[in-house]
Amino acid sequence: MARMKFLCDAERCIECNGCVTACKQEHEIPWGVNRRRVVTINDGVPGERSISVACMHCSDAPCAAVCPVDCFYRTEEGVVLHDKDLCIGCGYCFYACPFGAPQFPQAGAFGVRGKMDKCTFCAGGPEKDLSEVEFRKYGRNRLAEGKLPACAEMCSTKALLGGDGDVLADIYRQRVTVRGKGGEVWGWATAYGPAPAGGQAPGAAPAPGQSAPTGQKS
Amino acid sequence: MMSCAVALVLTACGERPQVVSYKQGSYQGKPDTQPWTNAPYNGDRKQWDDAIRTRNQTQNEYKRIGG
Numbered sequence: 001m002a003r004m005k006f007l008c009d010a011e012r013c014i015e016c017n018g019c020v021t022a023c024k025q026e027h028e029i030p031w032g033v034n035r036r037r038v039v040t041i042n043d044g045v046p047g048e049r050s051i052s053v054a055c056m057h058c059s060d061a062p063c064a065a066v067c068p069v070d071c072f073y074r075t076e077e078g079v080v081l082h083d084k085d086l087c088i089g090c091g092y093c094f095y096a097c098p099f100g101a102p103q104f105p106q107a108g109a110f111g112v113r114g115k116m117d118k119c120t121f122c123a124g125g126p127e128k129d130l131s132e133v134e135f136r137k138y139g140r141n142r143l144a145e146g147k148l149p150a151c152a153e154m155c156s157t158k159a160l161l162g163g164d165g166d167v168l169a170d171i172y173r174q175r176v177t178v179r180g181k182g183g184e185v186w187g188w189a190t191a192y193g194p195a196p197a198g199g200q201a202p203g204a205a206p207a208p209g210q211s212a213p214t215g216q217k218s
Numbered sequence: 219m220m221s222c223a224v225a226l227v228l229t230a231c232g233e234r235p236q237v238v239s240y241k242q243g244s245y246q247g248k249p250d251t252q253p254w255t256n257a258p259y260n261g262d263r264k265q266w267d268d269a270i271r272t273r274n275q276t277q278n279e280y281k282r283i284g285g
Binding site for chain 2: 069072073082086123163178
């Protein structure tokens with residue numbers, strides 16, 4: 001079974017915001033909600049790097065741990081989703097998330113927070129797959145159509161990869177081998193936890209000839 | 219007439235609780251289905267797995283363009 005993950009290659013990201021646009025367009029996200037965004041570090045100076053950030057669908061999701069109404073769940077594919085009918089918009093998940101993934105639409109006057117919205121790995125939510133109500137609440141369910149997230153598939157430089165973690169690690173390992181640098185996978189150690197005892201840390205570069213870092217901890 | 223009035227008065231007594239009882243640490247929302255359950259895959263998990271695997275590999279340009 002595929003264990004779905006995102007991987008952003010900082011050596012390749014050119015800050016085009018194509019992933020952000022693809023996400024916005026695919027799910028018809030309203031103003032003020034950014035399920036995905038591009039963060040640039042050392043902007044304008046040598047060594048500048050950009051990273052595309054969204055929900056990483058953590059192995060041990062801190063958002064789910066702090067949710068007072070337990071509206072989060074993980075699918076069999078490892079995608080972290082939530083039930084908007086249960087969410088009370090308290091914002092605890094926003095404070096717990098190391099990636100700033102949970103977003104809150106400004107619903108109504110006086111800055112009242114609406115229900116939390118976040119990246120779904122294009123997997124919809126707990127409504128009938130590919131239904132109108134699922135699209136309205138969670139966006140399009142590309143996974144049920146046999147497709148991967150729109151952001152990753154749209155990425156022109158293939159800096160952002162999304163899909164089965166083992167396959168992504170294989171692709172990345174080959175890249176690092178060819179270019180001979182840039183082996184750090186940003187966010188993987190935080191999102192996918194420490195490796196099993198004696199294993200390689202998931203955030204470290206997969207060295208040539210070594211097996212793929214899985215780091216699953218379901 | 220009297221029984222109708224009693225039934226009307228006692229209607230509120232039958233009101234269901236509107237507060238969900240939460241259990242800490244477990245998902246309390248609606249169940250979700252697997253992505254291959256509905257159309258176009260109609261429960262054919264292998265076909266769905268193959269589709270995802272193919273899409274995964276199209277992200278590898280070394281294989282895609284034969285480099």
